[in-house]
Amino acid sequence: MYVSESRASTPAVASPAAARGIRRPGRRSAVASTVLALGAVSLITDISSEMVTAVLPLYLVTGLGLSPLGFGLLDGVYNGFSALVRLVGGHLADRGGRHKRVAVLGYGLSALCKPLLLAVHTLPLIGAVLAADRTGKGLRTAPRDALISLSSDPASRGRAFGVHRAMDTTGALLGPLVAFLILRRAAEGYDAVFTVSFCVAAVGVLVLLLFVPARVRQAGAATGSAEPAGGGARPSLRAAVGLLGRRELRGLALCAMALGLATVSDSFVYLMLQRRLGVPDRWFALLPLGTAGAFLLLAVPLGRWADRVGRWRVFVGGHLALLLAYGLLLTHLRAGVLPYAVLALHGTFYAATDGVLMAAAAGSVPAALRSSGLALVQTGQAAARFVCSIAFGAAWTAFGDRSALSGAAVALLVSVLLSVRLRPREGAV
Amino acid sequence: MTDDLATRRDAADDSAPDGPGPQDSAPDDPAPYDSPLARLSPRGRVLVLLAGVVVLALLAGVAVWRAADRADRRNQVQAGGPAVHAGTVSLAAGDSPRIVFRSMAWGPHRDELASVPAADPNGPRTASGVQCLRFYAAGGTGICLQAERGAVNDSYRALVLDARLRTTRHVDLAGIPTRARVSPSGRMVAWTVFVGGDSYAGTNFSTRTSILDTRTGALQPTLEDYALTRDGTRVRAADLNYWGVTFADDTHFYATAATGGHTYLIRGDTATRTAVTLRTNVECPSLSPDGTRIAFKKRVPGLSPDAPWRLYVLDLGTLKDHPTAESRNVDDQAVWRDDGTLSYSLPGDYGSDLFTVPADGTGRPSLLTPSALSPSWLG
Structure with a gap:
């Protein structure tokens, strides 16, 4: 069972049954x-x-x-x-x-x-x-x-x-x-x-x-202060669309999309690994396991870290890991550890962004509209990544793989800077 | 843990002053949807789960057992199947005319390279003991693409064979073997594998085609490194795939290239590492022995997407094509028996069967031999 440190005491620990799982x-x-x-x-x-x-x-x-x-x-x-x-x-x-x-x-x-x-x-x-x-x-x-x-x-x-x-x-x-x-x-x-x-x-x-x-009550809802106002919002279609009117969520979704536009899809990363770093053919099918392994090991530590220093910070910071991976793919170095480093950074990127974005977004969406709000952010991000795939493929065709990746790296850097500027209130996320 | 889960749920229901649910009532009142299962005690839930797991595990076990049983049966000789016995298979030029192929007949020699006299294709097969998924031979050289069992995964490798089927070189492969060819002199070999690189998407397939010079040992790992031109302009696409090499000589070859949803017949040069597109909609080309025509599978407009390909022959002089008499879907790189006849495989009861059809569009397809794949006509 996963047991780990938390700064806040919660109603969950007050329950004697839950307390049994606590060391x-x-x-x-x-x-x-x-x-x-x-x-x-x-x-x-x-x-x-x-x-x-x-x-x-x-x-x-x-x-x-x-x-x-x-x-x-x-x-x-x-x-x-x-x-x-x-x-x-x-x-x-x-x-x-x-x-x-x-x-x-x-x-x-x-x-x-x-x-x-x-x-x-x-x-x-x-x-x-x-x-x-x-x-x-x-x-x-x-x-x-x-x-x-x-x-x-x-x-x-x-x-x-x-x-x-x-x-x-x-x-x-x-x-x-x-x-x-x-x-x-x-x-x-x-x-x-x-x-x-x-x-x-x-x-x-x-x-x-x-x-x-079937029905989950907001844990910690008794204190309630961390939740944004609007808990009584009716979950209508109009309210779901109205979520975009919330400055915080809109900012978050826009940043996730901007970063998504510079997130090259996994298959391109593996293709680049092979073409630029010369990963042998027989290892090609195993490359996704490297990413997954790093993701698995780091998901909990980075999630906890995000709780402590701010989820938005870790989410945006995770893209720096991706940027570093791009950088390593672009170097002319041919060290044997380079592919491992790229995969570790790629997995770190997922660990710092995938669940962390949802944790960050949850703070900006009232409980009654939580699912719609998270879907909105996920969809925006997925759509942006899809656009990136198409654009990256086209850039590869027109200018070659190296130029395409350089372009993605520049776009990612700009998106990270933009996200740092647009940073939502730290308390809300 | 289950105690925790259930009690935790009740606790969650208790502390719910501002929940969104319309029918907030007694704390322990289960939601309507949950009713059959929510009324269960923690012990009851575990029992239901256990019962479910037992039933599903039985079902899964039966499925695996049946599949294993079927796999074992394939190692038993099939009644009425072709006779197969162990012996010596030669790839040498000049021996008596014969067909060397992957025999898929059930029994102890399944998937081994086997040979039969060209005059008696349904006669007893001589099995070599070398297992291959795909195979081709010419000029005393063979290329065998085979699976290699590993601890946590199967991998694939290409074996270059000499005339006595001894391995002279092996190369690890990036994916599942699909095409293999040798140049008429036996010097150059080429193969294509399917690569499913992205396990998250799972449905994006690409190919990788490699060419090996058996005399110098130089390996060109992927044709994607070639400079490809289409109508005078260089093609640099990330979605570029090559498959189905067929050699004209030790330097020149034809193959299929695909990008942007189109397939192209290309002519390539292994010395300059260049290629140029000749026309569209040509897959898995196979050059005739006299070098004037190419048999290929054509995606014919208007056919069902289940079975889109027909066997066609292209005249390289005029770049005009005509259909063969084979009206079924052909998903194979055909092999020329001689300048007038094509051989190819179709799915059969025991893997696949080999057929022949005249190349000029006349006649009718006829069964060459059942339970066979990847033929080479030698001698």
């Missing part, structure tokens, strides 16, 4: 059980989905004998649809406080897609199943993050998100291993991988149904 009562508070339950759900679900992701190329090429090339299975149009789904999920969850219901819908939809993979054998249909799977992911993300923020003490939200993201990433690392073990026992047993993936996903949904409460 030094009064000094330390347990991470809210709802956060742990959601972390467990994410861990289990990520095992399930990464199992499929890990074997999909092999399944398509050697299992089905297809050539999945020249057209991405999920295209740009779908990216737009996915952003819309996320906003809809966020809004639906806020109406009547149905976070859990929407989350169950999202996790359930993804789970049901796994057995469908057994039934479809052509690229367009497989693409459609994957799209439905992603739709489930889009639906559940904002309500889940809202539940995390609502069930944890505002003073230690960064840590709560850190714990959740660490558990999530653990699942992502375990999934490919499970898939590999199955294929080792049953050569070409892709159907077994999909069936086991479904069973694992179903366990995740079961944990969600059994151990995550």
Whole structure:
């Protein structure tokens, strides 16, 4: 169980049951059980989905004998649809406080897609199943993050998100291993991988149904002072759109978007690693594990640090890690440790930004609109990153990889400076 | 821990003076959606979870057991399948005419390189003991792309084989093997692998095509390093992919390049590391022995996206193409048996089957041999 230090005492520690999980009562508070339950759900679900992701190329090429090339299975149009789904999920969850219901819908939809993979054998249909799977992911993300923020003490939200993201990433690392073990026992047993993936996903949904409460009350709401005014806002569509009128949230979303516009997608980072730093071919498939490993190790420490020194500061600072990674990719050095350093910085970037942004945004959104607000920020960031991918690809085509990355580095530096200037009130985040 | 979870939930419900829920009532009143499960005691929840996990674990176990059983059955000789026996396979030029290919027939020699006389393709197969996923041979040199089992993952490697199937060089691969070719003299070898680089996206595939000079040992790791020109302008795209090399001689080759949603037939030069596009919509080219035509898979407009490719032949003199008599979807890099006949694979009951069809568009496709892939016509 995750137990760590918190500066503020919370209603959670007042509960004798919760206190049992505390090593030094009064000094330390347990991470809210709802956060742990959601972390467990994410861990289990990520095992399930990464199992499929890990074997999909092999399944398509050697299992089905297809050539999945020249057209991405999920295209740009779908990216737009996915952003819309996320906003809809966020809004639906806020109406009547149905976070859990929407989350169950999202996790359930993804789970049901796994057995469908057994039934479809052509690229367009497989693409459609994957799209439905992603739709489930889009639906559940904002309500889940809202539940995390609502069930944890505002003073230690960064840590709560850190714990959740660490558990999530653990699942992502375990999934490919499970898939590999199955294929080792049953050569070409892709159907077994999909069936086991479904069973694992179903366990995740079961944990969600059994151990995550339908209605979460704001932990620390008794003190209430850290929350922005407007707790009584009605979760209507108009109110959700009205969130953009809040100066704080708008500033935060704009900064996240500006930084997102300079965040080169993972696949480009790995491609650059290989082209510029000469990572051998056989390690190519393992590069994402390096990022995930650093993310896993640093998510909790950086989340706690964010609680202490300010989430906004850590979020923006995390982009300096990315900037440094760009810098290393651009150097002419050829030291053997360079690829490791780039991956460590890349993982640090995720650990300092992914959950921390949600922790920061939660402070700027009233509880009644939490899910919509978080969805808004996530969508803005995702859309900006998508635009960056397209622009980066075009710049690569026109000027070459080195110039494209130099441009991204300059854009990132400008965005960081802009974000420092636009910094929202430190107390609010 | 479960005690904590449940009690914590109750505590959360208790301290809720300003919650958004419309039906705030007694603290322990579960939300409507939760009703069936929320009324359970902590012990009850754990029991429900355990029961669920047991049922799902059984289902998962049965699935793995059945798949393992099926995998084991593939190692048993299939009744009515081709006869296969261990023996010596030669890639040397000048021996009797034969076909060397990956035999997919069930039994102990599954996936091994095997040979049959060209005159009797359905006769007994001689299996070599060398397992390959993809294979090609010419001029006494073979290229075998194979899987290598590791502790936490499978990896892939390319083996360069001499005429007696001894490995003279091996190269680690970045992804799943798909195409392999050798130049007519046996000096140059090329291969293509699929790379699924981004585990977060999972659906973006790219290819990597490498060329190895077996005489000098020089490896060109990726054709993406070549200077490619299209209509006189240099192409520098991040989404550039190459696949399906076919050699004209030890310096010149044809291949497919793709960028921006289009595929191009390219002609490349291994000495100058340059390539130029010739025309669009040509995938997996295969040059005829006389060097005048290219067999390829064409994405024919109006066909179902499930099965978009047909086997076509392009005349390099006129750059005009014509369909072959094969009306099914062909997703393979065809191999010329001679200047008049093409061989290619189609999905079959035991992996894939090999077919032949006249290259000039006449005649009908005919089954060459079942349970086989990656043929090379030698001798």
